[in-house]
Amino acid sequence: MTRNEAVAPYCYSHPHPAVTTDVVLFTIREETLQVLLVRRRNAPFAGQWALPGGFLDPAEDLITCALRELAEETGITDVYLEQLYTFGRPDRDPRGRVISVTYYGLAPADRLTLKAGSDAKQTAWFPYGALPPLAFDHREIVDKAHERLVAKLEYSTIAFQFLPAQFTLSELQEVYEIIRSEPLDKRNFRKWVLARNLIEETGAQRRNGSHRPAKLFRTKYPGRVEIIR
């Protein structure tokens, strides 16, 4: 945020904050809940890990900005994002006043191919339980996203966003167990999810090792998060 008018042609009669979006993208890999981070190349916090995000373009929607920054910095596209919260403490960015509209989202591990281009920031998944120190107030943002994720698991179809189009009931149960960090009874879980009428058998099975094959299911509400109960 500069006031050098020679190189700063965007002028207003009263001060305007900058607006950014930041994204907390979760996935489940290696039986843990993980968060996508990028390493900052520039000051402030150069070299530190941070959430993918960046400044809002003049004519783009907030969600478009979030998706664009995610794609540019990590190569990930076509994920489900939902607005989380807007952070605006006056001192949250040492460069000046920056308002961050944050989004969180989920992606199935199989859909995630991180960008490998030479100009890409360094990008990596970290277990939610073992995050490195984060730039700005990004730790606070991640914690808020996690709180929302845990809450929404109970009363929405958000869990399906972690899974591919077809999945087994054991995989679905694992999602619930990892996010709630507690084991669930297999029979009761199956009763619960089937009673809610959210999924249906595809007819196909998955043979996956030296044991009985698992039936494959699909959600009846693909691509959309519904409120249940």
Add this chain to the structure above:
Amino acid sequence: MTRNEAVAPYCYSHPHPAVTTDVVLFTIREETLQVLLVRRRNAPFAGQWALPGGFLDPAEDLITCALRELAEETGITDVYLEQLYTFGRPDRDPRGRVISVTYYGLAPADRLTLKAGSDAKQTAWFPYGALPPLAFDHREIVDKAHERLVAKLEYSTIAFQFLPAQFTLSELQEVYEIIRSEPLDKRNFRKWVLARNLIEETGAQRRNGSHRPAKLFRTKYPGRVEIIR
């Protein structure tokens, strides 16, 4: 949003949107859910009803801005506000790019004395079911706030924000009935709320007409909204 540098000394190297806060304040009066609106004096939408709100000051928190604008435009202070959502469609304000961080809140009818000063905007309560046409995308904001209010009623102590420090069980039930717009069984409601251990008898009673007096209760969590269930 001007680019005339003579009267616009706040300059940046890339375009910055303006940031506002807007507030959806609910109350219950005359057995209906009502929303606080102000009549706009200036273009755009001069003369139309709108939510109280305005531009963020350079060094103030978002919630501080919301409370300040509410106080300046309506005279109402000390209400509970919670961040609702951030609206940022590029065309939502004809003056240019404006991001609105919105809050919603509740206030007991007895605490609401609208500002009467000469420079005050015209301020009034409208039933949620009979709102006038609103400026900008404010109708969308009110609807989102209503949706959140209905949802939070079920799993938080938000209802107490509509009531004074001491209240009767009938008054509490009326809050639930009005927001959910359906009648509730008196015995089941009392069992439900008492089982949750959220309120306690004050010992006092209210004599209120030619009928049996009602016991007065207070919340065990005054001033704070807790998640229940």
Add this chain to the structure above:
DNA sequence: CCAAAAGTGTTGTTTATACACCCATGT
């Protein structure tokens, strides 16, 4: 004594919890 809102219990139904064994497959 009448009107008006406050207060109070029981029963049936639905939903949640606890718990252990057989099934289909690959090696």
Add this chain to the structure above:
DNA sequence: ACATGGGTGTATAAACAACACTTTTGG
């Protein structure tokens, strides 16, 4: 044949839903 994860039912407890009369007061 055995190891592995997939699949299934029943019994108990808790929560919810339906429903009507008595109490206390003011006039």
